[in-house]
Amino acid sequence: MTSSTQVKEEFYLRREFGDDVPVFVDATRYVRQAIPYPLSAKKALKATCGVRTDEEVVAFSLRDYTARQAEREVEHIESGFGGQTTTQNVLRPRMPRRTLHELSETARALSAVLGDDVIAELDGELYVLTLTRAHNEGGLSLAGKLTRTEDGYARSEITDTDAEFALPVAGLRLRVFMRSPVRERVIAYGFGGYLARKPGEPETVTRATALALNRVLDLATFRMLSGLDHVEVPPPPGGIATPRPREAADRVTFTVPVLLFTDDGTPAARGHLAGEIDLDHVDPVTGGLRIHLGGGDGLEWNPAVAGSVRFETYERVLIETIAGMMHSSLGPAAMRDIAYDIMLGDLGRVHVAGLRAAAGGLPGLAAMPDRAEPRPRQPEGARPTP
Numbered sequence: 001m002t003s004s005t006q007v008k009e010e011f012y013l014r015r016e017f018g019d020d021v022p023v024f025v026d027a028t029r030y031v032r033q034a035i036p037y038p039l040s041a042k043k044a045l046k047a048t049c050g051v052r053t054d055e056e057v058v059a060f061s062l063r064d065y066t067a068r069q070a071e072r073e074v075e076h077i078e079s080g081f082g083g084q085t086t087t088q089n090v091l092r093p094r095m096p097r098r099t100l101h102e103l104s105e106t107a108r109a110l111s112a113v114l115g116d117d118v119i120a121e122l123d124g125e126l127y128v129l130t131l132t133r134a135h136n137e138g139g140l141s142l143a144g145k146l147t148r149t150e151d152g153y154a155r156s157e158i159t160d161t162d163a164e165f166a167l168p169v170a171g172l173r174l175r176v177f178m179r180s181p182v183r184e185r186v187i188a189y190g191f192g193g194y195l196a197r198k199p200g201e202p203e204t205v206t207r208a209t210a211l212a213l214n215r216v217l218d219l220a221t222f223r224m225l226s227g228l229d230h231v232e233v234p235p236p237p238g239g240i241a242t243p244r245p246r247e248a249a250d251r252v253t254f255t256v257p258v259l260l261f262t263d264d265g266t267p268a269a270r271g272h273l274a275g276e277i278d279l280d281h282v283d284p285v286t287g288g289l290r291i292h293l294g295g296g297d298g299l300e301w302n303p304a305v306a307g308s309v310r311f312e313t314y315e316r317v318l319i320e321t322i323a324g325m326m327h328s329s330l331g332p333a334a335m336r337d338i339a340y341d342i343m344l345g346d347l348g349r350v351h352v353a354g355l356r357a358a359a360g361g362l363p364g365l366a367a368m369p370d371r372a373e374p375r376p377r378q379p380e381g382a383r384p385t386p
Contacts, residue, residue, distance in 0.1 A: 007054050011095055012219060014047035015039065016336075022046045024219045027093055036090035042074040043067055043337050045091060047193070049219060052100035056111070057186045058225060059103040061096045062216050064171075064193025066346045067337055099190055103175065107188035110177050113146065113153045114186065120209045121175040127163060127205050128155060131178065136229040138213075140206050162204040164237050169199040174212050181227045189216060198345035202237045210234065252277040252352060254359035256322065258299070259366045259375070260314055268309050271299035275322065277355055279347055282339050289326055289335070291319045313369045321365060321372040329358040 011031040012024045017040075030037045039045060049062040065073065077088050110119055110126075118129040118140060126146035132139045142162050146153045176189040191212035197203055210231040216222045223229060253276045260269040274294035283290045296311025327335050334354065341347040363374040 007052060009095055009097075009100075010051040010053075010221075011093055012049045012051070013037065013045065013091070013093070014049070014218065016044040016046065022218075024049070031093045031095050036075070036092050039074055039089045039091060041333070042071050042076070042089050043333070044089075045070040045074055047215070048093065049216065050096045050100055051221060052097075052104060053185075054104065057104040057107040057188055058180070058221075059100045059107065059188040059190075060216055060219070060222055061099045061103065061190045062192070063096075064191070064215060066194060066344055067341055068346060068348060103188035103190050106175070107177050107186040110146075110153070111186050113155065114177060114179055116179065117143065118209065119146065119177040120205055121177075122165065122173075122205060122208070126153070129206060129209060133181075133227070136227065138228045138231040140210055140231060140234075142206050162206050162234075162237070164202050164204050167195070167197055167199050167201055167203050171199075172203075172208060172212070174208060176209055176213065178226065180225045183225060185225065187222070187225055189213070189222070191215065194344050194346070196343065197236060204234065204237050207234045207236065250279075250352065252279060252355045252359055254362060256362045257364035258318070259364070260299070260309075260311075261366065261368050262305060262309060263369060265368075266305060267302050268305050269296060269299040269301045269311075273318070274298060275359075277326075277359060279342060279352065279355075280345075282342050283323075286323075287339055289323050289339075291322055293318060314367050314372070317367055317370065317372045318365060321367070321374070322362065325362060325374060326355070326358050329361065330354060 009028070009031075010026070011028045013027045014022050014024050016022045027037050029035075045065055047062055047064045049060060051061075052059045074089050074091050077090055079086055079088075106121070113119075116131065118131045120127045120129055126148075127142060128144040128146060129140045130143045132141070142158055142160070144155050144157045146155055171192060171194050174191045176187075176191070178187050178189075179185075180187055189212075193215075195203065195208060195211045210233045213226075213228070213231045214233070217226070217228060217230060253274065255272045255274050258269075258271065258273045259267070262268050273296075276292050276294075278290040278292060281290050282288065293315055299311070330338070334351075338347065338351050338355065341351060365372050366375050367373075
């Protein structure tokens, strides 16, 4: 048993600053002094992580927040002074001491059988994963299971390539144990939150462990002790999951008037173009909105260029321009929150309503194959300026 004088505690927040990528910041002082931590907005909170270090174990307890959870966790406080009212968003951080203590005790119990492997605990089952290292990159593969016995733990081999489970509605609870390659410590890590797939969809132990580890590898303490910068994430089980079809009322569709021109400015087509915003996937390259256009069947094409031009020639620039206008309309902060919620399957009615309003206010477009421009009050025969 480690005495309290040998224990060091730290507390970190993963948060946003303006439009930047979320980063971990040290909030230990706020926990020790029991004072609220100020946030620019409720949505700025992305995760909290408590750390407990003793002579044998370094334990990390990370809780990931969705936008809805952050909305409930962060308080909005109003105060008055001198006739003026000020508002502030604050988090009252709490050190997860019980969770960290349990992680440390389990790590001590497993240290005799840990070796160079990774042990993942899910729903009371202990899985042994082989960790292969290439520089600071890691790869995981399922190697066996551990069963508790009167004398400790017994290992059994697994013939399956991986173990599947259904993601819980309330979020994943996963514990991971491994040895530090740089110091005589066992690393114990507890993750609570949502991963890349939706609740109820199949997931594997190896993939879930890799995803959970990557969430905490942004924290320098964990990254340095583990000797890892990133863990390779295996493909999802069963290929790509198909989202449940959405009702018409839950979809965001739109129409936008367009004028299409050839490279030399010859009118090619005109009419109204139908489109839809994908509420289940983000653009794999930009991380922004994924937009589907209905094609050129609803457009009136100029017979003079019929057969020499195709709608596909304009599709990319039209999608990029529409996505850019949506981004400008909603603002970068809202768009980033929407992208996170789409990735996590947590898109709420408020954001859907915002997308629908922005899509409904799109202006007309005039496009050439290499560029497109909005035309709020588009005169007859307008085309993009060279």
